[in-house]
Amino acid sequence: MISVFGSKVGQEEIDEVRASLERQWMGIGPKVKKFEEEFTRRLGLTDFAMLDSGSNSLYMAVKLLNLPPGTEVILPSFTWISCAHAVVLCGCVPVFCDVDLDTHNVMSETIEPHITPKTGAIMVVHYAGKPVHMEPILGFGLPVIEDAAHAVDSKLNGKSCGAIGSVGIYSFDAVKNLATPDAGGLTAQDPELVARTRTLRYCGIGKSGFEASANKDRWWEYNIIDFFPRFLPNDITASVALAQLRKLDQNQARRRQIWELYQREFSELGWLVCPMNAAPNEQHSYFTYCIRVSNSRRDRFAKYMYNQGIYTTLRYHPLHLNPIYKSNAKLPVCEQLNEEALSLPLHPSLSESDVAQIIETVKAFRF
Ligand SMILES: Cc1ncc(COP(=O)(O)O)c(C=O)c1O
Secondary structure (H helix, E strand, O other), X not given: OEOOOOOOXXXXXXXXXXXXXXXXXXXXXXXXXXXXXXXXXXXXXOXXXXXXXXXXXXXXXXXXXXXXXXXXXXXXXXXXXXXXXXXXXXXXXXXXXXXXXXXXXXXXXXXXXXXXXXXXEEEEEOHHHOOOOHHHHHOOOOOEEXXXXXXXXXXXXXXXXXXXXXXXXXXXXXXXXXXXXXXXXXXXXXXXXXXXXXXXXXXXXXXXXXXXXXXXXXXXXXXXXXXXXXXXXXHHHHHHHHHHHHOHHHHHHHHHHHHHHHHHHHOOOOOEEOOOOOOOOEEOOOOOEEEEEOOOOHHHHHHHHHHOOEOOEOOOOXXXXXXXXXXXXXXXXXXXXXXXXXXXXXOOOOOHHHHHHHHHHXXXXXX
8 A cells, every 4th residue: 555644764864863872862862952953954943942743832832822711713624633722722712714725725814704802823834835825914913823744844935934923833743744753843933932942841840950950959959930741852753853854855855756746747637636836935845745626526536546555635624523623613615625635645755656656546537
């Protein structure tokens, strides 16, 4: 079975991990610090704190905004669960908005109708790595959380996605563009918020150890600055992240190559709609290749691909349709995507023959 998502690791990751193991140091340490520095440099961030997942980075992002309980946060319904969970877990209320049919991204036009005096923040998701049009959204004057989980290599007008709003988060889970077993991280316009992230991420213990102790005779005493869970990254994960960061260009080039091939091969097929390319002022991350297949053919097409040994999936089943969110929202584009959207395999470990098989199989579909 050809998988829909995947990563590519090799000797570089093994060497980095081995070096940490041989140092007898697996917990948070020099590799985390190094990754934070190299990632900050590569993306041109003010600062960046590594955390243990993108989901927890979202929670941290909402927490950092200090929103009073009951505050509404507007976010797309067409996104991953953790976006809305983070809002709820921080005592706030998720308000789902619609997205654009072509980009699958939120737009100022889909956000604006939901702004009320209770709105405290907006969360945007750069779907598949295609940048959201940020300027009109920033114009609302509300804090904006950027979910750049898909957008580690994306730019808008030369600026890295994640570094445009108030707070930005990244995911480095096992199938993301920069893949590790599980990790994430956070950046912010205000470097104080990144510093706060570093103090919160270890159960809210600001600092510990001799360097930090006020009483040098009792250096084991620490100050707990807040009630906070443990979101600590470690040097084994950071080792993989460092190796992946160094080969990000190479992996991105492969993703782009496959994307362009699909665009060329599929654009003539009348029965599917290809995803939108990056505009001239944008850089895409090609996290997923999400097509649309209309007229009730999507499910049949997915089953056909599966039977031919090619796994596809929908990212994402809209959150407002999930009973846990008790939402009465009517979001026609999200609902249309729920019926028509489908991700085809796109990742750097696809071989030439995998790609050829995918293209051939798609083109052979008859309905
Ligand atoms: C848009 C989006 N946000 C956040 C996350 C959460 O990231 P993680 O899997 O690292 O917790 C994901 C994961 O797939 C995602 O797709």
